[in-house]
Amino acid sequence: MTLTPELVRGAAEVEVTPRGLRPHRLPTWVREQFPDGQLLAMESQPSGVRVVFATAATSFTLVTHPTRFAYKGADRPRGRIDVYVDGERVLRDELAGGDRVEVDLATGETAFRPGQSHATTVSGLARGRHRVEIWLPHNETVDLVELRADAPIEPDRTVAPLWVHHGSSISQGSNALAPSEIWPAVAARRAGVELRNLGLGGSALVDPFLARVIRDAPADVISVKLGINVVNLDAMRLRAFVPAVHGFLDTIRDGHPDTPLLLISPLFCAIHEETPGPGAFDPATLGSDQVRFVAAGEAGPGRLTLKVIRAELRSLFDRRSADKNLHYLEGTDLYGPDDEPLPDNLHPSAEAHLLIGSRFAERVFDGGPFSDVR
Incomplete structure (x- = not known):
């Protein structure tokens, strides 16, 4: 046909x-x-x-x-x-x-x-x-x-609650084995919801047009995971990053004033926890069985690391306490320092995608901020 x-x-x-x-x-x-x-x-x-x-x-x-x-x-x-x-x-x-x-x-x-x-x-x-x-x-x-x-x-006319998610290459599925085993797909299938995945490798940069896309999209629940690509590209300093996130959330709220909205901080990534970007390929690993990434930035006033971003996102969330449908999740609750090392220093393994998806379903859909949508 x-x-x-x-x-x-x-x-x-x-x-x-x-x-x-x-x-x-x-x-x-x-x-x-x-x-x-x-x-x-x-x-x-x-x-x-x-x-x-x-x-x-x-x-x-x-x-x-x-x-x-x-x-x-x-x-x-x-x-x-x-x-x-x-x-x-x-x-x-x-x-x-x-x-x-x-x-x-x-x-x-x-x-x-x-x-x-x-x-x-x-x-x-x-x-x-x-x-x-x-x-x-x-x-x-x-x-x-x-x-x-x-x-x-x-x-097919089956109707299920719609979850819109935005994030980086990890949300898109980098290093996952197969499309139904990227972590958002694992969580969506377990929760019985319809997924629209706006995970975009190297492109979760708090872009205003992405906020407009989410604003205009049908959604029963929304999540946004921000921070790692901003560090990877050394795209912003602290002064620009915090207002940009506020504006991103404000734009989403223009179209979804009461929809459950989850702000997620970055997953654990050892090379960028205390070292700013930009990130780069480790030239010594090119042509090997495992190409790896390195952090090439230097500390300085306003420079962003993952630890700085997590603290700022938590503070930003606290200051938006009037929004009762805005929720916050530490990315390290999904993948933290006690989990296996990232194979390429930046992206989780195929097995870790299954783990992250299961943890998200447990913390967010089973008894957390998205539990009512089930």
């Missing part, structure tokens, strides 16, 4: 391309207003986006055309597609082929290598009506080319 945007969940909009449909996590006006290369690359990777439908089919195939970045000297795992039928995962499919943009980290040079489309097939399903949920890769752009099945496919 012809794929339609009606089958796509978790995207801001769906672009029609010569190949098919491309989900975007940010709307056109943002992409035109600020066409930053890093932001555009991350928002087109459909983290948290699913193709969802109802069918009596016993077999179906989704054809996608991936586009990925491949870094010389820093190999990264391919994206995967996770297929759930009636709530149970029946297939985890590693992508093959697709287009490849090769990036030389040493020189910054890029080269484009075209490839073939990829087919994900599920067969042998029991007869009867099924709800199918296909999680698209969190780390590769995909065009949805074709959806074939041996019975009609219809949009």
